[in-house]
Amino acid sequence: MSIPQERRLVTAIPGPKSQELLARKQAAVPTGIGTTLPVFVTRAGGGVLEDADGNALIDFGSGIAVTNVGNAAPRVVERVRKQVADFTHTCFMVTPYESYVQVCEKLNQLTPGDHEKRTFLVNSGAEAVENAVKVARYATGRQAVVVFDHGYHGRTLLTMTLTAKNMPYKQGFGPYAPEVYRVPLAYPFRWPGENPAEEAYAQAVDMIEKQIGAGNVAAVVIEPIAGEGGFIEPAKGFLPKIAQYCRDNGIVFVADEVQTGFARTGDLFACEDEGVVPDIICTAKGIAGGLPLAAVTGRAELMDKVHAGGLGGTYGGNPLACEAALGVLETIEQDDLVARARRIGEIMLPRLRAMQERFPVIGDVRGRGAMIAVELVEPGTKNPNPAAVQEVIKRCHAEGLVVLSAGTYGNVLRFLPPLVIPEHLLEEGLGILEKAFS
Template sequence: MTDVSSGSALPQERRLVTAVPGPASQELMARKRAVVADGIGTVMPVFARRAAGGILEDVDGNRFVDFGSGIAVTSVGNSAEAVVRRTTEQLRDYTHTCVMVTPYEPYVAVCEELAAVTPGDHAKKSALFNSGAEAVENAVKIARAYTGRQAVVVFDHGYHGRTNLTMALTSKNMPYKHRFGPFAPEVYRVPVAYPFRWLTGRENCAEEAAAQAIDQITKQVGPDNVAAILIEPVLGEGGFIEPAKGFLPRLAEFAKEHGIVFVADEIQSGFCRTGQWFACEDEGLVPDLITTAKGIAGGLPLAAVTGRAEIMDAAHSGGLGGTYGGNPVACAAALGAIETMREQDLAARARRIEEVMKPRLEKLAERFDVIGDVRGRGAMLAIELVKPGTSATGSGSARPGGPVPQPDPEATAALAHACHQQGLLVLTTGTYGNVMRFLPPLVISEELLNEGLDVLESALAGL
């Protein structure tokens, strides 16, 4: 079976011809260690040569089923036809002028598309940047300019980037924040509705978590001091946590009551990943601002803040921008990615991926006690690995009436390694390092989805 989602003739077949990593990857890894900073880590020690559809091929000729998509970036597939076509055409015309010096049509076209696809029918404007962290930082700047306030409220298990401000916004210390402080002030963290680990059970999670969060904001910060409430509708690096239903709408209501800018960080969950254009649509949320990156441009660096025109216009002229922000080639790639999402209805494709994967993951959870929870939507799915027979404080596990077992990061790392050795590219995540996340390209075939799950099952059996 050959991939038809791009111009590549890369066979859509898992194949192992050497040990993992092979000799060519080992040689390149030695070169990497000599010249690349050790802080740049590696999930799987193989070097890519080609990728398309649901397959990544390394320099030794091994082919891996891709359940990572470059961390939700290549949702439309690597080298998708429309992305290659549009970027090639743009490269022939010009590669850069800096939009703040001489603007160009692709930047405007991307902002028009963002106004069309993001939630809400109000007047919207956008500003384009290079990375998700930049988008988040600028969303905070815009919210502060609009409200005249300073405080920013974020949530347990949240991740928002690696710059100084976004490290302050991020919940997890290692590896993101350790020894990198001091961090930016006026950041306040409150509880999130984490159903699997909520002390009094899933059924109480939304109401209790919202009440606790609002109580802490009111007591510790004061709503009139809060510029923005910032949250991922599905928390990514924290463990693919879906907040219990009702939690997000209550926070959005509280924000509206107090003139607080509600910001949805959709950097990992956006652009059809969860079966809708944006994850916040699941509960009908219309955020004031939405930050995007990752899947927006088919692999090229681009990010955006999109929101209500009156809020976006609060920053003074020259207050937003950056030399490379909204680079024309990256904008062309975004237009190609959005074209692909529309023409191939990749939101529906993400829903189909869930229909294929989630029942099988749930069956694996019934068979293997190490899987404590199966969660996620669309092509943003995860399993949380636990130590069977152990108990954390409280109740509310995936098994009704049972205790919440302790996280098992060691088993998670071993499972990921076993999958890699058998030709399946998977990623781990989670505050406790015990979540395996699945982010396949939305163009992957069902055959490869099932083959990848076969590998996962084999790896679980070998733990």
Template sequence: MSQYRLEQRRILDGAIPGPRSQELAARRATALPNGVASSSPFYAADADGGVIRDVDGNQFLDFATGIGVTTVGASHPKVVAAIQEAASHFTHTSINVTPYEGYIALAEKLNAITPGDHAKKTVFFNSGAEAVENAIKISRYVTGRDAIVVFDHAFHGRTNLTMGLTAKNMPYKDGFGPFAPEIYRIQTSYPYRDPEGFTGAQAAERAIAQVEGQVGGKNVAAIIIEPLQGEGGFIVPAEGYLGALADYAKQNGALFVSDEIQAGMSRTGEWFCVDHEGVVPDLVTVAKGVGGGMPISAVVGRAEVLDQVHAGGVGGTYAGNPVACASALATIAVMEDEGLQATARAFGDRFFATFEALRDELGDGIVGDVRGRGAMLAIEFIEAGTGSGAKTPNPAAAKAIASAAIAEGAVFLTAGTFGNVIRLLPPLTMPDELFDEGLGILADLIRKQV
């Protein structure tokens, strides 16, 4: 991105939150329920490139991107122009009433860039959870089976069905049951916490044995997995794990579904995370980064699978909104034109150089694991002195570092089943010097925790 509307630098002027943010917080307390939570105490007024400007004029380095959404920045001019142009014609007609070209064009593009050279088709929805629900609905319809296999540390959404798929109780599930039936949770590949030297093949063998014992392969409609787990802690499975599960699904007539809602759309340095291992899913769920900030999601999959669903069986009033389709097409074009997959890989290289060195510097300290792919990156924190043994999770350190970063002018998110992970999701349009500045802030805050 050659030009930015906002100056690309941190600006800290007075207390955080400032007076205007405090005023908004007071209004919020009377207007919003407690269940709507925010990790940052300031209120945004503008965002561009790698920075967020708050209502008091402070500017923060953005390593959150609205939970992995604004991959091309929060207001890329090409995306904004596409939204304005589409909205100037019509904001809605519903594909279920009056179809339009944008829906078709975006489907064609996703069919082309998702893994595999087989015939594919795409159907759109509004959110990641909707995409996951419909992937399951399609899988059950096509296979005539009920059982859905999911994994430890998974996050697939907040609706009733997707809460059942999600592994983390607080804050996502606690008190909201009962959940949908015929969901089976299996042990995943977690290299940092698996036995030392445990391979992807061994992890897959363990998982498959659990499926056979709990369900039986002939009863499985779909195996759904995040190829790089998001809310669970940015867990990268051991090499070969995903491919073995995909093979098992195929052998048993089940569908293999790659949930690419957070890991897809150039975030890991490839169009989709499974591309790193050459795995070709039957269905792919897409959301977050695809829309450039507009709410849109998709299920992309084998044409012979999707075509089995009867007319009217999938869709929705707002699904594939024309303005959101235009935004998504522009977002994908920016990723292609600006070489943002290469940027993601370069960000990853600099992250690992910084934090692997920091882990070595701290010895048996609080940095337990440094992991990720491309620009989907994380640090897992443990209690000092437990690195070679128990690897005791240290959520207090993650929380303290993320909180202290706000005061330093940088926004990082926590994650992980144990709450002990800091994840980095920078916009791929962030200038290199801001990215490096953010890494330096984070490294210094980690040192202060030791």
């Protein structure tokens, strides 16, 4: 690592230079662009973020699951540096280039299922999900889209509509897109019955049959682990049942792996945990080490139905981002980051469960690999406790640990350390977290 892998605090957080920059931000940027921790980063790598005041913070956020391979992974940097000297853009739809094709070939190979696939590239996770719906509607001739409680899919009109949480994502931005229907998710910690997988599945199917009609549904869109909703892993068996229902009724099963993809959960893709093979899979975030890129990968017979010119975008599959993605995939494979994600889970989950024993404010500990969360409650109940989340975050930030919140009720702490974080920083970060709970 070019940056020392150590936490270092030389000022209060945020320091004076960051505060000066924050004032400039507030004068130049709309208030709608929020900031979790106003330290202005000048350098980053491994498990560390350095700020303008010379502080070095431990990173448990990875830019929201983007820098899985680190903020300046050598293979990514090398490829991008070479490409930027050759050319930065031609538009693949005008004069194509090989790296776009290489990324598509790799995703066709690596995503779940051995069927023939096609991939095209766009700029963001929201754009990927929106295009998946476009393909599903075109291929099936149907219009309805089914999504789930606690889901998050983006901030465009359609993906904002698909998203379950009102504040801050939807408040005041309506009217929303038509033909979107929401059904229950098998949320183990909050499901009122004894068998959430069976009961949530039965309720979802009943709502589809009664309110929409299976023959009118183009796509079911679901995150294998709900991200912004609070890192909710659906009860085992729920995803395979939904996927089978889609197969039985000619519905396109779309897996939104924007946050879960690229080794984050201890599998290359989260669907693999239960052997679920989506018809279309949407990826972004961790795909290109921080450069804007996303992908839609699906069954060839679906993807090839759309007429020429019906898919695309000026910047989709930018050559710099494609080279970065190839560097990311090389790094995941050659450094065995799937195993590394599992190791992170093996370190974090027992420590967090031990904290749960000590601190009754921790109602649930959950996650897979390096995608882990704790849900905070009012002690002795399951009532959400968002105030406690904000207090813990404030204390962690003051000690130089970057942590993020999530959850439909704002009461979840989520942990997304870079997969390349050294173990001593992981342990030190957990110690800071434990101190914050104390």
